Amino acid sequence: MDFTIAPQVISKIKQLISENQSFTITTHHNSDGDAMGSSTAIAEVLRQMGKTANIVLPNDYPAFFRWMNGAKEIINYERKPKESQAIFNATDVIICLDFNQLNRIDGLEQIVGQSPKAKIVVDHHLGLNIEADAIVSFPDASSTCELVYHMLQACGYGQYINRNVAESLYTGIVTDTGRLDYASSYSDIYMVVGNLVEKGIRKFFIHDNIYNVYTYNRMRLQAAVLHENMCFLPEFHTAYITINQKNKKQYDFQLGDSEGFVNIPMVIKDVKFCALFTEYENGTVKVSLRSKGKFPANKFAEDYFAGGGHFNAAGGKYIGSLADAVQTFVNGVHTYKELLQ
Numbered sequence: 173m174d175f176t177i178a179p180q181v182i183s184k185i186k187q188l189i190s191e192n193q194s195f196t197i198t199t200h201h202n203s204d205g206d207a208m209g210s211s212t213a214i215a216e217v218l219r220q221m222g223k224t225a226n227i228v229l230p231n232d233y234p235a236f237f238r239w240m241n242g243a244k245e246i247i248n249y250e251r252k253p254k255e256s257q258a259i260f261n262a263t264d265v266i267i268c269l270d271f272n273q274l275n276r277i278d279g280l281e282q283i284v285g286q287s288p289k290a291k292i293v294v295d296h297h298l299g300l301n302i303e304a305d306a307i308v309s310f311p312d313a314s315s316t317c318e319l320v321y322h323m324l325q326a327c328g329y330g331q332y333i334n335r336n337v338a339e340s341l342y343t344g345i346v347t348d349t350g351r352l353d354y355a356s357s358y359s360d361i362y363m364v365v366g367n368l369v370e371k372g373i374r375k376f377f378i379h380d381n382i383y384n385v386y387t388y389n390r391m392r393l394q395a396a397v398l399h400e401n402m403c404f405l406p407e408f409h410t411a412y413i414t415i416n417q418k419n420k421k422q423y424d425f426q427l428g429d430s431e432g433f434v435n436i437p438m439v440i441k442d443v444k445f446c447a448l449f450t451e452y453e454n455g456t457v458k459v460s461l462r463s464k465g466k467f468p469a470n471k472f473a474e475d476y477f478a479g480g481g482h483f484n485a486a487g488g489k490y491i492g493s494l495a496d497a498v499q500t501f502v503n504g505v506h507t508y509k510e511l512l513q
């Protein structure tokens with residue numbers, strides 16, 4: 173893999189950073205480890221340089237990222253819209269991380285889209301469609317955090333990668349690859365991880381804080397949805413799980429509780445494609461898709477759920493009932509039958 177960033181992009185990023193004082197970082201709604209890691213890493217680097225760096229997220233982030241360096245200072249737009257707007261008004265530069273389209277930042281879409289401020293984008297999703305002064309986009313990269321690492325090195329900011337920055341970047345890489353399971357079959361990523369380990373990251377501490385944090389209810393929710401709500405379509409090498417409003421209520425569903433559930437059916441031998449459907453109160457269903465090998469989860473998400481994403485990890489949403497969302501999925505699986513053989 174070659175993630176060499178064009179020299180003119182690097183000089184533009186260096187110029188924007190050296191000539192400006194105030195930076196506002198944002199990332200996609202329902203922030204995951206990569207969104208959190210890339211945001212907190214860049215904020216920490218900028219602060220070490222004596223700059224002002226704020227992170228404004230479209231909505232809250234899961235509690236299991238609260239241990240991250242600088243996470244407590246993050247501003248949640250949903251809770252503080254006026255303060256968020258004021259930060260974007262006052263900033264010199266906006267840094268967009270880990271998303272390819274402005275609709276991924278929900279309520280911040282207008283604010284960022286209409287802002288005349290200089291913008292830097294770092295992302296690893298296909299189909300990047302954000303206007304910016306400097307863009308770092310490599311859809312083959314494991315994570316935005318991996319790209320941030322390369323960007324920092326290429327800018328000559330390697331000395332700012334302290335333990336905190338390294339822990340943030342490591343978090344994004346391990347969470348976006350399922351602990352170096354998928355999207356990580358190239359040697360370069362291990363060189364990056366090796367360099368982060370050399371910075372003294374607390375590897376077990378990080379894993380313990382991200383993964384070993386189930387509440388009793390979350391574990392029971394997982395058991396219930398696997399036992400009661402999982403369907404297996406062996407002739408299509410496909411399985412799916414649903415989480416309905418009743419499940420959420422019964423097990424006191426908290427943000428992030430279904431994190432990782434979508435991957436569980438992949439453990440079934442011969443499953444190539446799986447889905448997780450989460451029902452919301454407002455009549456929408458969130459759809460997460462995972463695939464193995466040559467099945468295009470992103471194409472399927474585009475075709476049926478107005479979504480997209482990576483080849484093997486994608487998502488979208490369905491407006492309507494949970495049952496209809498599932499029926500749409502099953503119909504789609506029939507249409508894609510040949511690719512699922």
Ligand SMILES: [Mn+2]
Pocket residue numbers: 206207270296314315316348
């Ligand atoms: Mn990512």
